[in-house]
Amino acid sequence: MPGIILIGAQWGDEGKGKATDLIGTKVDYVARFNGGNNAGHTVVVGNESYALHLLPSGIISPNVTPVIGNGVVVDPEVLFQEIEGLESRGVDCSRLLVSESAHIIAPYHRTIDKVTERFLGKHKIGTTGRGIGPAYADKINRVGIRVHDLFNADHLRDKVEASLHQKNQMLVKLYNRRPIDVNETTDELLALGEKLKPFVANTSLVLNKALDEGKTVLFEGGQATMLDVDHGTYPFVTSSNPTAGGACTGTGVGPTKIDRVIAVAKAYTTRVGEGPFPTELFDEQGDWLRAQGHEYGVTTGRPRRCGWFDAVVTRYASQVNGLTDLVLTKLDVLTGLEKIPVCVAYDVENADGTHTRYDEMPVDQAAFAKAKPIYEELPGWTEDISQVHDFNDLPATCQAYVKRLEEISNCRISAIGTGPQRDHIISIHSLID
Numbered sequence: 001m002p003g004i005i006l007i008g009a010q011w012g013d014e015g016k017g018k019a020t021d022l023i024g025t026k027v028d029y030v031a032r033f034n035g036g037n038n039a040g041h042t043v044v045v046g047n048e049s050y051a052l053h054l055l056p057s058g059i060i061s062p063n064v065t066p067v068i069g070n071g072v073v074v075d076p077e078v079l080f081q082e083i084e085g086l087e088s089r090g091v092d093c094s095r096l097l098v099s100e101s102a103h104i105i106a107p108y109h110r111t112i113d114k115v116t117e118r119f120l121g122k123h124k125i126g127t128t129g130r131g132i133g134p135a136y137a138d139k140i141n142r143v144g145i146r147v148h149d150l151f152n153a154d155h156l157r158d159k160v161e162a163s164l165h166q167k168n169q170m171l172v173k174l175y176n177r178r179p180i181d182v183n184e185t186t187d188e189l190l191a192l193g194e195k196l197k198p199f200v201a202n203t204s205l206v207l208n209k210a211l212d213e214g215k216t217v218l219f220e221g222g223q224a225t226m227l228d229v230d231h232g233t234y235p236f237v238t239s240s241n242p243t244a245g246g247a248c249t250g251t252g253v254g255p256t257k258i259d260r261v262i263a264v265a266k267a268y269t270t271r272v273g274e275g276p277f278p279t280e281l282f283d284e285q286g287d288w289l290r291a292q293g294h295e296y297g298v299t300t301g302r303p304r305r306c307g308w309f310d311a312v313v314t315r316y317a318s319q320v321n322g323l324t325d326l327v328l329t330k331l332d333v334l335t336g337l338e339k340i341p342v343c344v345a346y347d348v349e350n351a352d353g354t355h356t357r358y359d360e361m362p363v364d365q366a367a368f369a370k371a372k373p374i375y376e377e378l379p380g381w382t383e384d385i386s387q388v389h390d391f392n393d394l395p396a397t398c399q400a401y402v403k404r405l406e407e408i409s410n411c412r413i414s415a416i417g418t419g420p421q422r423d424h425i426i427s428i429h430s431l432i433d
């Protein structure tokens with residue numbers, strides 16, 4: 001099973017880190033293909049918990065080569081902080097490979113992310129403030145800085161100048177800020193480039209060779225389907241493609257080399273930042289889910305918005321990603337509920353007062369913003385499921401909940417997370433063979 005894509009089915013934070021790490025011990029390479037340090041994975045190994053933002057989860061497994069693909073935006077300062085943090089805990093990071101054509105998040109991208117959000121006011125996106133959007137904007141505007149640009153001083157100075165020319169006008173004239181110095185920025189980036197050099201490689205070549213030799217590569221997505229700049233809840237999205245197609249463009253590996261597309265979905269739904277979220281709960285049920293599920297962001301610490309499982313979302317994720325498997329996480333969080341509502345479709349009130357039922361995701365975001373969930377109520381369970389390792393040993397109502405989610409999500413559920421530890425998992429179909 002050489003090429004496996006692992007992505008989020010909802011709005012992120014589905015517990016991909018745990019799933020990636022679980023599969024990652026059996027693969028040779030784990031390659032991140034999109035996003036940057038806006039992501040947040042918590043990987044729990046024994047009593048140790050690792051919060052990763054930019055590094056691929058495979059960094060924790062000694063036999064895995066972790067790769068940062070060309071589709072990722074790399075903040076070198078954050079990368080070194082993360083490497084130093086892990087190495088101080090005895091994790092060897094020397095195997096890491098960083099694509100020479102990945103774009104760099106420079107300090108000015110972080111500045112612009114923050115001032116833009118402030119300027120947008122009530123229209124803000126609620127970004128993580130890490131400079132992700134401005135770095136991708138520069139990539140598309142063709143004024144971005146790539147990793148290999150950091151190794152040539154004159155060339156880099158020229159590129160920084162081109163990039164800052166317009167930004168400084170904007171910072172001074174529109175945002176009333178000081179201009180950013182070209183030489184200072186170039187020197188800073190050159191120093192970071194020197195440190196980055198030992199990790200830099202032609203990762204497309206490395207990954208293609210590995211696949212040709214029958215090695216297994218796990219393509220790890222940051223964020224998730226509903227945050228995809230093309231397929232998500234635009235404009236309340238991130239600036240990259242966390243969907244399955246992004247794995248190919250973000251690593252330089254063709255779609256014919258992909259064998260499996262696995263998405264992770266929580267047994268309920270969460271979201272951080274702004275934007276529509278039909279099943280969001282504003283009452284004590286939402287507070288209960290947040291407390292039970294410890295729903296606070298790994299990257300920003302923000303409390304996550306919480307709501308019931310939305311099958312319109314997971315069905316859509318099956319469609320746009322061509323999913324082969326779903327991994328359902330945090331099922332244990334729902335233990336103790338008498339009834340569990342699950343959204344199966346949306347009701348949208350039209351301008352003339354009539355109503356439209358949507359069984360599939362509305363493309364028009366104005367309709368999505370008004371979508372009211374149509375719920376089906378499923379019976380809950382009270383038994384502790386964290387020690388269960390066989391699907392058939394789950395309480396009957398819990399099994400029925402999973403089976404129903406599988407049916408309405410249009411994808412088989414191959415594994416279930418039942419708690420935070422690595423062994424809190426029920427495997428139904430192998431994710432790797």
Ligand code: IMP
Nearest residue numbers: 012038039040126127128237238272273
């Ligand atoms: P940005 O990626 O920082 O530009 O933020 C854009 C939107 O994506 C905001 O709503 C963020 O909260 C959200 N976002 C970015 N990364 C993640 C993630 O890893 N998990 C969940 N939400 C994310």
